[in-house]
Amino acid sequence: MKKIAVVFPGVGYHADKPLLYYSRKIVGRYGYEIVCADYGQLPSGIKGDAKKMYAAYEQALEKITGQLSGIDFGSYDKVLFLSKSIGTALAASYDAINRIGAGHVYYTPVEASFQAIGTEGIVFHGTGDDWAKTEVIVSECEKRKIPLYLTEHANHSMETGETLRDLEIMREIMEKTEDYIREFSERNE
Known part of the structure; x- marks a missing residue:
């Protein structure tokens, strides 16, 4: 069985940071x-600035479209997208535009990501995330019937500032991530 996973990092949250690593x-x-998708140099100061965030999104989408154009996703039995923050919007958009039908693990999506997020995947969000309101994330996941895993007091990196608790959180997230990956990988085999 031929399988591919594409990693869509966040701005400042690269593929070697804990969730994606x-x-x-x-x-x-x-x-x-x-x-691993590479967006190139994106504009800084996008947090809280919808216009800058959209410009960063458009720039990154153009870059990854070129980067991933050489991949024949149709030749794979399983396609999985792992994404973080703005990467969640990019992964969902790229999947929808190209009709790939990928499985998705969405780590801390920004609210705008739900303009493209479909009904496949799982979502992780911390209630202390100042990039997205918890009530919006909950509502959008409910509309799509996507499993949502909330972590109390965790920030946009899914951390609380208490190291040992953060390690527990990471373990819980990775256990749920592996459960999803296993279930997705075994579908229709």
Whole structure:
């Protein structure tokens, strides 16, 4: 079975940070080829500025469209997108535009991501995330019937500032991530 996972990082949250680092290790164990999207240099100061965020999104989408154009997603039995923050909007949009039908693990989506997020995948959000309102994330996930895993007091990096608690949180997130990846990978086999 031919499988590929594409990692869509956040702005300042690259593929070697904990959420994406550990989820990459998990998909690797399940036999996925791994590709990390690269957005190039994006504008700074996008937080709270819808116009700048959209400009960053458009710039990144153009860059990854070129970068991923050489991949024949139709030749893969399983396609999985792992995404963080603005990467969630990019992963969902790229999937919708190209009609890939990927599985999705969305780490801390920004509210605008739900303009493209469909009904496949799982979402992780911290109630202390100042990039997205918890009530919006809850409502949007309910509309789509997407499983949502909330972590009390966790910020946009899914951290609380208490190191040992943060490690527990990471373990819980990775257990749920692996459960989803296993279930997605075994579908229709």
